Amino acid sequence: MTKPLTKRDVVLRTLAHQESDRIPYFLDLSGEKLNDMIRVTGDPLFFEHSDSYLAQERNESFTDLGNGQFKDMFGVVWDKGVQEGDFGIATGFPLPRADFEGYTFPEPDEKLIREKCERLVAQKDKFTMYIIGFSLYERLWALHGIPETLMDFLMEPEFIQAALDKIVEYNCKVVDIVCQYPVDCIFFGDDWGQQKGLIMGYPLWKKFIYPCLKKMYAHVKKYGKFVAQHSCGDCAQVFPDLVELGLDIYNTFQPEVYDIVDFKKRFGDKITFFGGISTQCCLPFMKPDEVKAEMHRIMDILGKNGGYILAPTHAMPNDIPAENVLAFMDVARNENPR
Amino acid sequence: MEMKTISEALQEGRAKQVVALVEQALNEGVSAQTILEEGLMAGMNVVGEAFKNGEAFVPEVLVAARAMNMGAALLKPHLAAAGVKAAGKAVIGTVKGDLHDVGKNLCKMMLEAKGLEVIDLGTDVTPEQFVQTAIEKNCNLICCSALLTTTMGVMRDVVAAVQAAGICDRVKIMVGGAPVTEAYCQAIGADAYTPNAACCADWAAAAVA
Numbered sequence: 001m002t003k004p005l006t007k008r009d010v011v012l013r014t015l016a017h018q019e020s021d022r023i024p025y026f027l028d029l030s031g032e033k034l035n036d037m038i039r040v041t042g043d044p045l046f047f048e049h050s051d052s053y054l055a056q057e058r059n060e061s062f063t064d065l066g067n068g069q070f071k072d073m074f075g076v077v078w079d080k081g082v083q084e085g086d087f088g089i090a091t092g093f094p095l096p097r098a099d100f101e102g103y104t105f106p107e108p109d110e111k112l113i114r115e116k117c118e119r120l121v122a123q124k125d126k127f128t129m130y131i132i133g134f135s136l137y138e139r140l141w142a143l144h145g146i147p148e149t150l151m152d153f154l155m156e157p158e159f160i161q162a163a164l165d166k167i168v169e170y171n172c173k174v175v176d177i178v179c180q181y182p183v184d185c186i187f188f189g190d191d192w193g194q195q196k197g198l199i200m201g202y203p204l205w206k207k208f209i210y211p212c213l214k215k216m217y218a219h220v221k222k223y224g225k226f227v228a229q230h231s232c233g234d235c236a237q238v239f240p241d242l243v244e245l246g247l248d249i250y251n252t253f254q255p256e257v258y259d260i261v262d263f264k265k266r267f268g269d270k271i272t273f274f275g276g277i278s279t280q281c282c283l284p285f286m287k288p289d290e291v292k293a294e295m296h297r298i299m300d301i302l303g304k305n306g307g308y309i310l311a312p313t314h315a316m317p318n319d320i321p322a323e324n325v326l327a328f329m330d331v332a333r334n335e336n337p338r
Numbered sequence: 339m340e341m342k343t344i345s346e347a348l349q350e351g352r353a354k355q356v357v358a359l360v361e362q363a364l365n366e367g368v369s370a371q372t373i374l375e376e377g378l379m380a381g382m383n384v385v386g387e388a389f390k391n392g393e394a395f396v397p398e399v400l401v402a403a404r405a406m407n408m409g410a411a412l413l414k415p416h417l418a419a420a421g422v423k424a425a426g427k428a429v430i431g432t433v434k435g436d437l438h439d440v441g442k443n444l445c446k447m448m449l450e451a452k453g454l455e456v457i458d459l460g461t462d463v464t465p466e467q468f469v470q471t472a473i474e475k476n477c478n479l480i481c482c483s484a485l486l487t488t489t490m491g492v493m494r495d496v497v498a499a500v501q502a503a504g505i506c507d508r509v510k511i512m513v514g515g516a517p518v519t520e521a522y523c524q525a526i527g528a529d530a531y532t533p534n535a536a537c538c539a540d541w542a543a544a545a546v547a
Binding site for chain 1 (some may be wrong): 351392394395396397398400401404437440443462486487488516517533534
């Protein structure tokens, strides 16, 4: 008798571009939406009971300074009290000028990483992802400011390069620790996309971001792990580069941004798409039966020959009605396959 | 000095050089209005067109706008003394609950490059603040930005507040931001949706002409 596939097996098959009897899924909820779902369903373990196929841990910790102020591991203080359901707003930048005066880059928090990896490997029936968010451009702007970073791509390229080198070095040290554990995948987060096109434009992306990705992806691959990349928005222009660099999984894959039929055809045998169910157009606005129909449409397109992990295009924010979260779960669990 | 020199330095974002050139032009007796229109605004328009055509990106726009602002600051007293009036007036802001301002700031820069005066209310702006400012400062345009689906609904409230204040005949409402679409603009009864900052400035300039 053959052993039934574990959740991890199903994900590995989709990454190998093979179909299984179901599409692996991940219920990605914002903290606020999760609290809402716990309230609505009366189930304090609503997320755990979603039976998602992925287990994730994030390489982050914040020091609570009170009054909604939180300090991250790079010394940036975020005001989280001002906007619901978001990362907050940086209250100041440690690198206000194009130099490193008075600032020392942190070392990875080894104890924290090990704790998180222990939690991940305790869920070995799932596909385990260690997330390094704010991994390049976003880390840079968190330290230096958004307009300043964008302008200094042009005006202070040596500073930008030096800062990115330090960020890559940090990320690779994190990977070195994580890869001592049987974790499946390193997931890099970094938002380059606008609704249309890259915020820094392709030439600057290729000049600065691409070489960093090349180093980081190669470093992860050296350990035989999978690489996932997250960016919101429109990164269509860099897909050929990401394929060339050996990227395994792309998240978020917004259907209002990409021609998903065309992208599945062009890149679907090389990259696994992770996301696809829109938090911008579908989940907040459609009725539950429309959500279900839209999910089936996307699953039919992206699930063909594997290479798809069903998920919302972003952690579901609090404007998504509870019925639509439940509709998402109903399809993921009970109408998969249709 | 040829104004083209100022325009070209601005297009490359060389702010210090733009300042020096503007000073030199003023010393040579070129009028502030000529420097503004044929030097600074002309240069910014080149960058705006390139941005619209996908040949320049946010970094290029930001460095050019920084150079423009520094040059324009020198011209301000001269323009005021000569009684030069702005082409029109806009109040701009990111709507209540939303703190994302990169797109809003780009629009502000592009609007100024078209010769409009822009009153920037920043982020987290209530419909009442938009309307009150539009009335008090006699604005032609209200420009609302939102990045989130959770906040773009405030734009509908802005339209309602403008209607309630009875100023629809003299104020146009423009909307933009990642989740906003033409269909959404029409559904809430705003006057214009534009997909990027350069298009925003084009529409605004035509509306106040």
